[in-house]
Amino acid sequence: MSYGADFSTNHRAQEFFQGIVGKHLRRPEQRESFATYAFGILGDGERKSVEPIAARAFSDPEDVQRCHDRLLYFIRDSPWSDRDVRRAAARYVVDAMQEHEPVTVWIIDDTGFLKQGKNSVGVKRQYTGSAGKITNCQIGVSLCVSNRKEQVPIDFELYLPDDWTDDPQRRKAARIPEERAFKTKPELALDMIGRAKADGIPGDIVLADAGYGDSSSFRAALRGHGLDYAVAIKSPTRFWLLGMNDEVERVVSAEEFGLDHFEGRSFPGWNHHVSVVLCCYAFVVVERMRHFFPSARRQA
Template identity: 40%
Template structure:
């Protein structure tokens, strides 16, 4: 956003930030927050504290650094109010929570949680931090609403390193699926309306995550890897304590049959199993895939899940790409609706692009726990302001943001872009 555009939106931004001002405590801290968000929206070569202080009147570098890295205001309270505002504008009982992670490239070893680890953002293993995020998506729009910093196990076990980075004493190691589940649980506790949860195979292959979402009474459409195991017929589970032929009682439940790999099951599907579905209206016309669906029982740590659908998506072309999903939605939910829900996952990727490109989500220079959480919370706040303004000003959505109607493939007119 250039200076002129920001100046035109200044009255709206002032009113927007005034709603959050009491959460920062002192008036001086609220003023720092106001200027910092302006700096994030202003853009420039890099939205570090120093650059923001140079660009925004009234900023003092050291005071702004202290506000981000040390000030006692609660980023969780800030995001709780943001979530309430998102519900007020976008809330829908049939909404989708999309979970995903993104990487933040870093040099050195002192930034909290940094290590050589895989980052989908970079497409490789590199020195970086990883944050797990949740995006709220309804037919009215979408927004990033929460995040958790992934702290690797070696970091969590290193007391001197934790102390140096300001990691809270109560923090224990949590996997990415555990972090994501915690945010889904918190969204439900804060009475955010939603029915669906999506995620890639990091979450779909995690028994902790899928069992946790099922326990909340929510439905998921999550990716599953090709080497996941399933039973295509309900397996027989022998309970613990059952005596075998030799008179010995089993110490744990066991299954009498061996599950198959997902890719082997997919390879055996007949040609009649596939149906063409329009997933979305893209910039080049309808986005069409072929889908197949069958009921299976997934192996979760060797034991069967409840009866679920294995949803297989195949691209249309000479060299089709196949992706597999799993869903615990009941039988009355059609395949077309499951495809539509999984298609909503695009919005979290778009949110990452906007948050980094327009709101400086990845342009922080602070190394500590408090600084990372303060910076990312204010970036999410800036992103939410932009989302509200685009809606208020009636800007046309990008092609992939058009109404994502889904149905059987058939000739159809292109949907008009929505303001």
């Protein structure tokens, strides 16, 4: 078995994926599959989906097929909590970031997952900054946290256009939960902000582009959460100038971890894939800080 960069034998990787995160997976086979999938995402290879991960993990065709089937079930059908796994990863990386610099900024953004066809959950011809045009894609709304040196995504929500949420057949085929109604992108962002506040994630100011800043209800909700904000607005939006802020909005991408490589079509599968990617991102950020940040004692 080979994963390129040998994360499978890294003690901290084992502790993180099978312990810190793995304890939120009830069964041993879930923890094993989670680790295999994560090490595949962290390892070599251009594609980070089930088939190529299985092919890189084993050389024997029968072993590859068994691994493929096991990972496919884990991502698409296995019942585990994305919320619990993402919370554990967020606390892990935020605690490490706080040792160096306070986490003060939350960044709301969205990214496009370019798709062919019309059966992947949430897919539609819509604008995405990833392509700079209207194209066939899914849209994921992200929440990142940041200090002066690092930023990391801790949560994602898949935007479901109303021609998905209002279509019973499409909902059933994509296994969209019954309780999931249509929500705008700012509403999805506020859901994530509410979860982060409930989880005790530190942060003082929210940054977002005009897709969110133009919403007066979004801005009011941020104030209701006790958060300041620095958001872009479009030219017709009226505002009152109270002062200047030198915060610069920063863009984060988890593309190198295969964020947009999920090849399934279901809502649970998309969320499971994104959860593993977020955990991988958190782990790598913490490892980078361990290797490249001077200790507080050396700074003194």
